[in-house]
Amino acid sequence: MTALIATDLDRTMIYSRAAMGEEQFAALEPVCVEIYREAPLSYMAPTAVELMSRLAREVVVVPTTTRTPAQYARITLPGSPFRYAVVSNGGRILVDGADDPDWRTHIDREASRAGATLDEVLGELRNRIDDSWVTALRTADDLFCYLVVDPSAQPPHFLGHWQEWCDARGWTASQQGRKIYATPQPVTKSAAIAEVRRRLVADGTLDESAALCAAGDGWLDTDLLLAADHAIRPRHGELESLGWSSPGLTITADTGALAGVEILRWFGDRSGLDLSRAVGVDAR
Template sequence: MIYSRTAMGENQFQTTSPQCVEIYDDAPLSYMTRRAVDQLTALAASAVVVPTTTRTPEQYNRISLPGGPYRFAVTSNGGAILVNGVRDRLWDSHISEQVATVGTSLADILAALTERVPVAHPVDGWVRKVRVADDLFCYLVVEPSRQPVEFLPAWQELCAASGWSASQQGRKIYTMPLAVTKSAAIGEVRRRLVADGTLSASHTLLAAGDGWLDNDLLLAADAAIRPRHGELESLGWQAANVSVTVGAGALAGEEILSWMHSRTAHILTDRIGTT
């Protein structure tokens, strides 16, 4: 839903009346189109919207997401659930237990990673940064044009044998424990919403995402949509329950929200008709 000016593209930035939704280091960083702002605000008023991201809680809280405040949000790729903006410690404990029983430790996987990709000379190297996020996973910030073609497949093979996964989203290469997924966290949020009567047991889950770290959530949804850009597009990834936008960039964000609105309206009409 949100894009940097570069990711949006100058043409879309000039023609979509973008609204800044994220400030970082006292400078605007991320935007939504004016239409997307209105669409998300309207959607949040008619359905339960759960923002879901690989960002850490701190990174997520930099965003002024239209339609909020949101009761639930999923951050750290499912490693954290925020309830009314506060991190849920029960879910933290669950994730800690799961990660401890599945695969190599973060310390060991990080050591293996840094052995293979020492941060290179800033002029001619391809790895710019090595980061640990939320004490759960790590990622590289790279220059894709200089990245050795053999690195990612070899690293993915090692990760798969260690209880981890590796995937690339633009300039970031994520290394994630298999126990940390968006679908598991959303499953917990759904359970709580049904338990307290906010949702009926027969509710419909709609989802959207553009990266490999979103694929489990898209597959878990009753219906889902992805944009015609990003990692899943580059992989040619498709599934029976997943639609693909016609457009790319920020216009794909608008198309995704239009798809959500039409699906939500259809569901509500069906339920009113059968009540």
């Protein structure tokens, strides 16, 4: 195959009702792709469902997410099952749905060399927060942690000071909406995708010259976007609020779930596929 597609999920391919907005949600009549606690949580535009299904039949698509394996398993993505998925922000590679223990061993070793331990980060974080603006402090996959916050009550200088502390100790801090993540610097989506690509080339599935095409909306996607031959981000989310760009980066014209449709058509164009005949109430 001549293309490898690595795409972030939340707010890039899939959207909560709140992330879409009521006007877009009502206009699109979206398809539910995730149920959580017996209630619909995430959706895709109907045309995006068709586009992703068709794309997955023609090229290698690798869902690439900060979600843990359990959180990822809640999603029913069009085009499933996928041979490879990158979860836990690159901390794990799933192969036919099963965790690859060799990759996780490698990641644990690299993370231990990075600097501060997860327990040290958690201890420092607890000293910096209180329940006036933080609703939860959670760990993910025994690898990284994140806060769930009320952005309107968040101290204005918290993130910058926390980023400085983390950076000096081999960690990365970033905010995506109501969540503030802290991750070891070696735990990246780009490193995991490079390993997936190596395996696909080695077994003959992927041409050595195949282009890597990537999409994402948050700071934790930037390493992947920079590593890609072709990169795109939606005109919303953390990177939009930061005004983040890079040479050759494409930014969608649309926002919300319609950006997901645009990204999938862009993937098709970069993969040499004609996806123009996909139809749906949201088709552009």
